[in-house]
Amino acid sequence: MKKISVLLVDDERYSREELKHLLMLHEIIEIVGEAESGETALIKTLQLKPDVVFLDIEMPKMNGMETAIALKELKHAPLIVFATAFPNFAVDAFRYDAIDYILKPFEEDRLKETITRLEERLISTTSQVEFTPPSKLAxxxxxxxxxxxxxxxxxxxxxxxxxxxxxxxxxxxxxTPLKDFEVRLKDHRFFRIHKSYIVNLQDVSRLIPWFNGAYQLELKGHKEFLSVSRNYVKALRSRLEI
Incomplete structure (x- = not known):
């Protein structure tokens, strides 16, 4: 069985140990290294060429976002999974093409979802067959x-x-929790616009300024407007505009 090689990056040793323990419960995962800073992560990625980097965001000097940008510039760029205690960076994280965003303290069930997504992406890459999302949502x-x-x-x-x-x-x-559908529909054109709402971007017809930086969203054939949290506006416009 082909294993998924993983590099853990976090300036807190306890967090690395916790995540390492949970990941090693899965036979398909192989921890090839650890790093306590963004700078060390770059060096070890070049040396070890991991399939995936689990990356903390709040780190001294070179933070997780800066590290992700640098990793994506490498010839053999790894997949990125942000593993952090801060939920407010989620929208920005996916702009760096992160495959997932998990929160501390880590939950076994949530981590299983991440590993499933990694398997799907890496199996597709290895076989050079484009992954086709399931045609129906159960x-x-x-x-x-x-x-x-x-x-x-x-x-x-x-x-x-x-x-x-x-x-x-x-x-x-x-x-079924909304976050589960967010994961399952990521390969389709769905996007979270609010902590309680996910929309089909194909049906968006208008974005209307509201107040305090928030917007309202109009969908084709739907009379009611949906609220767009100001935290999601920038990323939403990036996804909608050419």
Missing amino acids: VESDEGIIYIDPNDILYLYRDDRVTKIVGKTAEFETK
Whole structure:
């Protein structure tokens, strides 16, 4: 079995040990090295050529974002997974083509999702076959498993403990967390615009300035406007504009 080689980068030894322990529970993962700074991460990446770098953001001197930029310039650039205690960098992180963004303290189930995504990406790269996202989104509801074409979804939002999926012709409800759908729909044109909303970018028709740096979003064929948090505006415009 081909293993996924990993370099851990974090200035806190305890955090590296915690993540290392959880990753080593997965047979497919091979920890090839550790680094406590961005500068050391670059040197070890050149030496070890890991498939993936798990990268902290808040580090002295060269922070995680700066390190990610430098890593992406390498001839054999590794995949990047940001592993941090700060959720507010998530939008910026994906602008650096990060494959995932996980938060401390690390959760086993969340890490499993990351490893699954790494397997999909690296298997695709190795076989030189382009990864094709599944054609249907499986949604577990009280009535069973419903299969939905992602192109038929306008947006998804979280209401109390229920995720609601608003389609072009029907609506669905499920207890599956919104963050799970964010991961599963990343290879389609979906984007989080608010902590409680994810939209299909293909159906966006207008972005309207609101107040305090926030915006409202208009979707084709939908009367209600959706709120865009100011924290997501810059990244959203980058995804929408040519």
